[in-house]
Amino acid sequence: MKPAEFYQRDRLWQPPALTPDYKTSVARSPRLAMLSLQGSLSDITGPTFGHSDIDPIDNDLIKNYAKTGDPVGERIIVHGRVLDENGRGVPNTLVEIWQANAGGRYRHKKDSYLAPVDPNFGGCGRTLTDDQGYYFFRTIKPGAYPWRNWVNNWRPAHIHVSVFGTAFAQRLITQMYFEGDPLIAKCPIVATIPDPRAIDQLIAPLDMNAAIPLDCLAYKFDIVLRGRRSTLFENRLEGN
Amino acid sequence: MAQPLNYLKESASQTAGPYVHIGLAPGAAGFDIYRQELGQVIAGPETPGERIRVEGMVLDGTGAPVKDVLLEVWQADAAGIYPHSEDPRAAEVAPGFRGWGRVITDFDTGLWGFDTIKPGVVMGRNGRPMAPHVTLWIVARGINIGLNTRMYFEDEDNSADPVLNLVEQAPRRDTLLARRVKPGLYRFDIRLQGDGETVFMDI
Numbered sequence: 463m464k465p466a467e468f469y470q471r472d473r474l475w476q477p478p479a480l481t482p483d484y485k486t487s488v489a490r491s492p493r494l495a496m497l498s499l500q501g502s503l504s505d506i507t508g509p510t511f512g513h514s515d516i517d518p519i520d521n522d523l524i525k526n527y528a529k530t531g532d533p534v535g536e537r538i539i540v541h542g543r544v545l546d547e548n549g550r551g552v553p554n555t556l557v558e559i560w561q562a563n564a565g566g567r568y569r570h571k572k573d574s575y576l577a578p579v580d581p582n583f584g585g586c587g588r589t590l591t592d593d594q595g596y597y598f599f600r601t602i603k604p605g606a607y608p609w610r611n612w613v614n615n616w617r618p619a620h621i622h623v624s625v626f627g628t629a630f631a632q633r634l635i636t637q638m639y640f641e642g643d644p645l646i647a648k649c650p651i652v653a654t655i656p657d658p659r660a661i662d663q664l665i666a667p668l669d670m671n672a673a674i675p676l677d678c679l680a681y682k683f684d685i686v687l688r689g690r691r692s693t694l695f696e697n698r699l700e701g702n
Numbered sequence: 703m704a705q706p707l708n709y710l711k712e713s714a715s716q717t718a719g720p721y722v723h724i725g726l727a728p729g730a731a732g733f734d735i736y737r738q739e740l741g742q743v744i745a746g747p748e749t750p751g752e753r754i755r756v757e758g759m760v761l762d763g764t765g766a767p768v769k770d771v772l773l774e775v776w777q778a779d780a781a782g783i784y785p786h787s788e789d790p791r792a793a794e795v796a797p798g799f800r801g802w803g804r805v806i807t808d809f810d811t812g813l814w815g816f817d818t819i820k821p822g823v824v825m826g827r828n829g830r831p832m833a834p835h836v837t838l839w840i841v842a843r844g845i846n847i848g849l850n851t852r853m854y855f856e857d858e859d860n861s862a863d864p865v866l867n868l869v870e871q872a873p874r875r876d877t878l879l880a881r882r883v884k885p886g887l888y889r890f891d892i893r894l895q896g897d898g899e900t901v902f903m904d905i
Contacts, residue, residue, distance in 0.1 A: 469709075471904065476715055477846035484717075486844030489763040490894050496904040497868060502826045504837050504852075505905040507786035508776060509741075509802030517737055527735055547710045556740075560725025570721045571732040572770075572809070584735045586725045622718065622725055629788075630776045631905050633839055633848060637716040651717060654846045660714040686710045 467501045468631050468688045469547055477654035484650045485611050501631060508630040511556040511590060520588045523561075523601035527584030534580055535564025535602030537678035540638070540666065543595045544625055547689030551595025557685075558588040558624040559599060566607030566617075575607055600678065606645055618645035618652065627687040638683045639665045715847035720770050722841060727772065727806050741805075744775060744818040746798025751780030751819030756853070756880060756888045759812045760840065763895030767812025771842040775803040775816055777835070782822030820855070826864050833863040840892065850903045853890050857882050865903075874901055 479491035499505065519526050524533060540559075544552040562568045562585065565577035569585050583602065591597045606616050620637045627633065639646050646652055646665065655661050663686070672680035723731040729739055745751065760768040778784050779796040786792055786801075799819075807814045818836075826832040833854055840849040854860050856879040869875045877900045880888035892900045 475711060479846060481846060487846060490844035492899055492902050493895050494899050496902050498904045499865060500827060503784060503789060503824055507784040507788050510786065515740060545710060547712060549710055558725050568721045568724060569731065569733055570724050572720060584733060586728055586735060624725060630837055634713060634715060635718045635841055635848060636713050655714045663713060686713045688712050
């Protein structure tokens with residue numbers, strides 16, 4: 463069997479473009495319908511990365527910006543697998559993350575929140591999945607932070623996650639939330655997702671089995687990318 | 703009741719937010735952390751092809767430039783070959799050609815730009831060639847799921863392109879054409895909403 467098209471993205475599961483409670487989406491959402499394309503070579507290919515692109519320390523946010531010591535905060539491992547909708551691991555794909563520090567402050571010239579930056583914490587990491595699709599990071603748990611949407615909006619603790627997959631059609635950016643955080647239910651960005659099951663899928667459970675005693679806790683976060691059909695019949699993708 | 707279908711569901715997208723640079727372009731966020739940032743060279747100095755620069759802005763529904771956008775570029779080489787195992791001609795891809803780039807806007811002006819080579823014709827579905835194009839993926843604060851579009855070139859023959867011809871309203875096809883400003887320089891503005899709204903694609 464030859465691989466064929468990717469499963470169509472479920473637009474009733476994914477957040478729509480216009481979600482007025484998340485105010486910035488109002489002027490940044492297209493008003494006209496998208497043009498639906500059957501996958502062509504331009505969509506089913508995408509960039510590939512190798513170990514020469516990154517360094518081994520890039521997945522350790524406790525050490526990759528340490529200047530005078532370790533960053534302050536709750537030490538955690540974030541780990542899981544990148545899977546496709548068929549449940550197969552996606553090997554050798556680039557996973558990039560970014561986050562605020564323990565106090566909810568980002569190391570970004572545009573962030574002016576009064577909580578201080580941590581001199582030993584940068585807030586970004588990257589890694590390649592192994593041949594089973596597995597990845598891990600070590601970091602500190604980010605804090606909640608306020609943002610200008612409604613007057614008293616606070617983002618739940620979250621880690622931004624970017625994944626490539628094997629094709630440009632699988633490109634995805636999402637956010638990982640933490641089990642039990644009461645701010646999740648109050649967040650207009652979380653609420654852009656229409657289906658509560660899709661929200662649950664972004665909440666990482668505490669994973670005591672992966673915690674390292676007397677060192678750090680762990681959260682498990684699996685990421686699912688679009689699956690791909692195996693054609694039982696003639697593959698007409700290129701018409702040859 | 704029928705048997706359950708045991709497919710997983712794709713993880714839901716969330717906005718990249720205003721601080722996307724921390725993760726994907728930390729130098730722009732204001733700090734130096736990685737040995738090399740990814741996506742800065744689409745075509746190396748040894749890659750053959752016509753050298754071009756593309757510049758543009760992303761405009762919101764009020765006509766204001768979006769100054770915290772991040773774009774990713776994906777394209778074939780001058781012979782129309784992608785550096786990817788799914789391309790049947792991948793073994794012949796041009797030397798030094800990566801095909802992928804990551805671009806951010808200037809925080810003050812909203813202008814972005816990238817240097818590359820002009821892509822060649824790529825074979826589309828059912829043996830129908832596609833006119834030279836660059837695939838773009840756009841994320842930013844306020845964009846809940848990355849927007850896909852394509853950039854074609856106004857100085858190429860686009861009349862038989864199978865994707866452009868799917869756009870029902872012919873005037874909208876122009877929103878996908880980069881304008882030739884002068885030799886080697888193209889301008890491509892993306893309008894997220896309203897007058898002249900760019901065609902976005904569900905790929």
